[in-house]
Amino acid sequence: MLTYKVTVSTGLEVIAEETNSIYLTLINSKDQSSERVLVNKSYFADLKREISLNIHVEEDFGDIVLVKLEKEKHFVNIKWFCEHIKVQTPSEKCFEFPCQCWIEDEKPVFIREGTAGLPQDDPGFLKEKRQKELKSRRDRFRWTEWRQGFPKSIDGETLPPEVKKNKDFDLNIGKAKVYSIVKRLKEFIPSWRDLEIFEKILKEFNINTVEKVMQDWSKDYMFGYQFLNGCNPVMIGKCMDIPDKFPVTHEMVEGFLERGVTLQEELKAGNIYIVDYEILEGVPTSSDQLYLTAPVCLLYKNRSDQIVPIAIQLSQNPGEKKSPIFLPSDNEHDWMLAKMWVKSADFLVHQLVTHLLKTHLISEVFEMAMHRQLSAVHPVYKLLKPHVRFTIAINAEAREKLISEGGVFSQISSLNGDGITKVIQNAMDTLTYESLCFPETIEARGMKDVPNYYYRDDGKKIWEAIHSFVSAVVKIYYVSDETVQRDGEIQDFVKDVSHGMNNSNKFPQSLKTRKGLVKYLTVVIFNASAQHAAVNFGQFDWYSWIPNGPSTMRKPPPEQKGQVDMKYIMESLPDHLRFYKVLGTFWVLSQFQEKEIFLGTYPEMCFTEQPVKEAIKTFQKKLDEVTNIIKSRNEGLPFDYCYLSPDKIPNSVAI
Incomplete structure (x- = not known):
């Protein structure tokens, strides 16, 4: 009699085991099964436990390639979590079975041995199991179009167990903190008198960046700085020619050009930049008492290497009587209000396009396609899984609570469901695969050389670190370009992503080379981790000071x-209710989760192969180097730029 020693690591689910029986069966490379064994319930720990089993066979059973788990309910059907299984053979060989899954129903679950493999390399019966696994997943992960023109998302009110989030997203935590501060200040008044009340409320939070914003928000240098390193550092681009719709002349801006040359010469020298919110043109507001514009703003790199505004037009249609061009030489209130209108437009585009669409929604498309088309044993599934963790779940909550008709975003902004949909539809017209590639976006906007652009500098380092890591992993499993082409699962994955993006002609339909695969996977990981961190975690820093x-x-x-004064400006700002909801919402969105998992950290260890583990160590070392570089750089800056420091970048879009 020979003995196979099995160790099952599981979450502590006492009720599940009292009301259900969990059985385990080993399957060898010849598709032969061992006896079915009841999982032991004798050892308990505080958070998780290991259960030891012995499975006896009469003769050598060989290598183990599958473990079958079955759950039989006694009274009620309660889910059971399996983290990891190890099997030691009589000859001391050890096989690992990373699981990380909930078993909810009474259907058997087959867990593959942890060595990653491509579909073309599987023997017959494993290939069949692999195809059944994917068919089951496609039945559970079904595409739907939540709103017309949006990228596709998951269908169904009940999420599959493997993507559920243990703790719901709760805005009430942020609201409670804000309310307690406001209540202590006893400043409930029907209308804003001046900016002092904002300052009193925000000083209670005691955040350095917020205090600096309060001090300098109305200064031109601060206005321009945020286009480089604020919440939305992706709108600004170099201007080579003034567009016809924005008829700025040299005579208008001559007094602000410090080098003593013409506007045309400054354009040729690359010192003029532009921000254009054309995407908001024609977007309806939720009320005729709320307003938005589609402004255009011209900026100038001065001799101090600051980016400062020199002209603002509050619409896409020029005209001195209806849409004048505001200048720094105008009176204080005109110029202040013009900049506030630009920042209000920037808020809307940031929230709905830069943040919601280009990190949350596109990451969900990648996650959906991953579950639908890649087996759990596929190396790309193992690579991407940590970087799409909880994204479907957080997006499902966002659709219910944040961007639904009457949701939080409609409560704090000028847009209802129709307006939100229109902005996303406009953005989808320009959403392409290339627009998600960090180096290409910097190049396309002409922003390679502008000074003090820390978002670009840090983002480039992160992109290169991710790209190098992905390249190392891809080369382990794909020996040639032909291997990529023969991988039916990866080709189906790419095609399904294209379908899910809802503008399939702008995304790859297939991948032909290892180089192309590396870049594609770098896009997925970078946007889910670094890009989301860059545009999410500074929201309270920059938006809590409402003006x-x-x-x-x-x-x-x-x-x-x-025609405007300070009273008009104060009456233009959001009312008290919107102000408190903004503070509560962005306080929550700017916080890391409990037990946050940061970039390069893989506690689940989906990979069991040593070469990949070495690649992960190299990746972590590189990220540590980037963290130290950023920390050293920040010591000499008036504003720390930490949003792309690797130790502050979560692995996935999970908040």
Whole structure:
């Protein structure tokens, strides 16, 4: 009689085991099964436990390639979590079976031995099991179009167990903190008198960046700095020619050009930049008492290497009587309000396009396609799984609580469901695969050389570290370009992503080379980790000071100069209720989760092969180097830029 020693690591689910029986069976490389053994329930730990089993066979059973788990309910059907299984053979060989899955129903679950493999390399019966696994997943992960023009998302009210989030996203935590501060200050007044009340409330949070924003928000250098390193550092681009719709002349801006040359010469020298919110043109507001514009802003790199605004037009249609061009030489209130209108437009585009669409929604498409088309034993599934963790779940909650009709975003902004949909539809017209590639986006906007662009500098380092790591992993499993082409699962994955993006002609339909696969996977990981961190975790820093990024405007934009004062500006700002909801919402969104998992950290260890483990160590070492470089750089800056420090980048879009 020979003995196979089995160790099952599981979560502590006492009720599940009292009301269900969990059985385990070993399957060898000849598709032969051992006896079925009841999982032992004798040892308990505080958070998780290991269960030891002995399975006896009469003769050598050989290598183990599958473990079958079955659950039989006694009274009620309760889910059971399996983390990891190890099997030691009589000859001391050890096989690992990474599981990390919930078993909810009474259907058997087959767990593959942990060595990653491509579909073309599987023997017959394993290939069949692999295809059944994917068919089952496609039945559970079904595409739907939540709103017309959005990328596709998951269908169904009940999420599959493997993507559920243990703790729901709760805005009430943020609201409670804000309410307690406001209550202590006893400042409930019907309308804003001045900016002092904002300052009193925010000082209670005691955040350095917020205090610096409060001090300098109205200064031109601070306005320009945020286009480089604020919440939305992706809108600014180099301007080589002034567009016809924005008829700025040299005479208008001559007094702000410090080098003593013409506007045309400054354009040729690469010192002029532009931010254009054309995407908001024609977007309906939720009320005729709330307003938005589609402004255009011209910026200048001065001799101090600061980016400062030199001209603002609050619409896409020029005209001195309806849409004048505001200048720094205008009176204080005209110029202040013009900049606030730009920041309000930037808030909307940041929230719906830069943040929601280009990190949350596109990451869900990648996650959906991964579950639908890649077996759990596929190396790309193992590579991507940590970087799409909880994304489907957090997006499902966002659709229910944040961007639904009457949800939080409609409550704090000027847009209802129709307006939100229109902005996403406009953005989808320009969403391409290339627009998700970090180096290409920097190049396309002409932003390779602008100074003090820390988002670009740090993002480039992170992109290169991820790219190098992905390249090392891909080379382990794909010996040639032909191997990529023969991998039916990876080709189906890419095709399914294209389908899910809802504009399939703008995304690859297949991948032909290892180089192309490496870049594609780098896009997935970078946008789910670094890009999301860059545009998410600074929201309270930059938006809590409401005049710096008004979520809506309650007065129409001025159509002539010299007609606004501070009272008009205060009455334009969001009301008290919107202000408190903005603070509560962005306080929550800017916090890391409990037990956050940061970039390069893989506690589940989906990979069992030593070469991949070595690649992970190299990746972690590189990320540590980047963290130290950023920390050293920040010591000499008036504003720390930490949003792309690897030790502050979560692995996935999970908040």
